[in-house]
Amino acid sequence: MSETNMGRIPVGDPIPLRFDPTTKQRLEELAADIGPRRFGALVRVAARRLLADPDRVPDALNQARRASADARRITWAERPLDLDPATSTRLNELAQEFHTDRSAIVRVAVHRFLTGAGRFRHPVLRENARTDLTCRTRVYVNRSTLVRLEKLISRNGDAPTAAAIRVAVRRLLDDPGDLTADLATIGTARDLTPETLGPRTNVHFDNELRDQLDALAGRLESDRAELMRLAARQLLANPRDLEKAVTEEIYRGDANRDLLIARDTRRRQAAAADQPAHAPTRAPSPQGNPFGKRHVFRFDEDTKRRLEKLADDYGPRRVSALLRVGIRTLIAYPAAGEALAQARRADAQARALPHDPVTLKLDSPTAACFRTLAARYEASPRDLVAVAVHRLLAAPGHHRPTLIAEAATSGLDEKFKVSLRPSARRDIEQLADRHGTRLSSALVRVAVRRLLDNPADLAGDLENIAPVHDLRPAERTARVDVALDDELLAHLDALADRLGSNRQELVYLAAQRILRFHNNIEDRMLDEMFRAQNNRKHLLAKHARRERTRRKDRDDTV
Structure with missing residues (x-):
């Protein structure tokens, strides 16, 4: 820290860093909450915390890389591949031997062809002239691989891409080599979109911190920027004791430490003095209105409209009192649990989404077992498929070899019209897309066989x-403010804990019940509106006069 420029940290040269926009914004907001011009110190705190436990960095870095790759990967390009029967059989046998699919082997074959093509013109021309290609299959390769392949073979004129892929496949079938290693590295490689990073940010690092960061990056085959992005994400995920750590980072020197801390204290006191003083708490009114804290609840428009219509019978602005009556009635109701369960069932039935129709194809022996199981448990095929898919999604296990074998199964002559929840179907498709496209039907068959x-x-x-059905979101957009005193809140929270619910659900249930059972609640409404003992008689008389006037005006209008 310099004595001539208090507040500056004795750091070395700036390091250019780039973060994604979301991380950068969250860091800036976090730094602004601590104090002005705290971004650099916050980034250095993140770096020091990352370097404090270097043994955990490799796993965290690999996990971050996998997550980034999953988020940025590009879908496969689908290509039809025509083969002669002998080559198709050899390709299928090789895929089953290595417990993989044909597309992965084709990707490895094309990669080997691109890295060591050799003399390929005449083999490609001969392959392009063949007429015995009767077995068609669909393979999935990276788009960049197709671009490189077309660029390579188009040097001699036309670009018979399919013929070049067949030449690559035949070369691999003749000499598989270390196919296991290539399948693990090349067969699973995906094209990725560029990582979205914001503009460059310069952060000053002292020499010691920069050297430690460079040494760690060298051991992990990384760089400063990647490690700092990891450090920033870890800091945002666990922002513990940040203000103290940033303060220590800013005031690291000993020369002017006390002066700078005193200056920071004066700044905080001045900022606190500039804040407007809090308004005095309003004392309870002698009329006895419940001046508890207002709580916001969300209802649907129809329920709010019916509440307002019912509350108007007791005077203006009586919705809050009406809801408090409903809440007190619900708390005193001995069968509140049964009422809540019934309300949940009715709400789920009203918001249930229809299932998506699905056709399940099975071979004859499996279909016979499927019908036998359905008859034994008196269940429909739809119910059995729903249970099978749920179990598979809950514990998928190592299903890749089984899925690949199931995708190649033939003789699926039996059809069953079933249906799946939209969310279950979406999860099945996402799980199947990890191993290729158009494999969701095969994955459902795997679940059924399990x-x-x-x-x-x-x-x-x-x-x-x-x-179970999927539910559409509840359309509760109407806001209702209700003032609840501490005693009523305590009883409401106790009921919510006992029933496994929350305030919002219970207040909505209370509103529904008071709309259904609102006979003879006038006395309770009056008690709720005029709860204080002083002036109670006067207020009741005033309310009675107001009611007579309102009813007289209504009769005259009619």
Whole structure:
């Protein structure tokens, strides 16, 4: 820290860093909450925390790289590949031998062809002239691979890409080599979109911190920028004791430490003095209105309109009192649990989304077992498929070899019209897309075969899982403010804990019940509106006069 320029840290040269826009914005907001011009110190705190535990950095860095790759990967390019029967059989056998699919082997073959093409013109021309290609299959390769392949073979004129792929496949079938290693590295490689990073930010690092960061980056085959992005994400995920750490980072020198801390204290005191003084708390009115803290609840428009209409019968601005009456009635109701369960069932039935139709194709022996299992448990095919898919999604396990074998199964002559929840179908498609496209049907068959092999507690799953529907979001956009005193809140929270609910759900249930059972609640409404003992008689008389006037005006209008 310099004695001539207090507040500056004795740091070395600036390091250019780039963060994604979201991380940069969150860092700036976090730094602004600590104090002015705290961004650089916050980044250095993140770096020091990362370097404090270097043994955990490799795993965290690999996990961050995988997450970034998953978010930026580009879908495969689908290409039809025509082969002769002998080559198609050899390709299928090789895929089953290595527990993979044909597309992965084709990707490895094309990669080897691109890295060591050799003399390929005449083999490609001969392959392009063949007429015995009767077996068609679809393979999935990276788009960049196709671009490189077309660029390579187009040097001699036309670009017969399909013929070049067949030449590459034949070369691999003749000499598989170390196919296991290539499948693990090349077969799973994906094209990625460029990482979205914001503008450059210069942050000053002292020599010691920069050297430690460079040494760690060298050991992990990384760089400063990548490590700092990891450090920033870890800091945002666990922002503990940041203000103290940033203060220590800013006031690291000993020469003017006390002066700078005193200056920071004066700044904080001046900022606190500039804040407007809090308004005095309003004393309870002698009329007895409940001046508790207002709480916001969300209802649908129809419920709010009906509440306002019912509250108007007792005077202006009586919705809050009406809801408090409903809440007190619900708290005193001995069967509140049954009422809540019934309300949940009715709400779920009203918001249930229809299932998506799906056609399940099975071979004859499997279809016979499927029908037998359905008859034994008196269940429909839809219910069995729902349970099977739920179990697969809950514990997918190592299903890749089984999925690949199932995708190549033939003789699926039996069809069943079933349906799946939209969310379950979406999850199945996402799980299947990890291994290729158009594999969701095969994955459903894998789930069904697992269920047939191990029904386990099928009766319980049929009762609990099969009837479940996806629900559309509740359309509760109307805001209602209700003033609740501390005693009523305590009773409401206790009821919510006992029933496994929350305030919003219970208040909405209370509103629904008061709309259904609102007979003979006038006395309770008056008690709720005029709860204080002083002036109670006067206020009741005033309310009675107001009611007579209102009813007289209404009769005259009619």
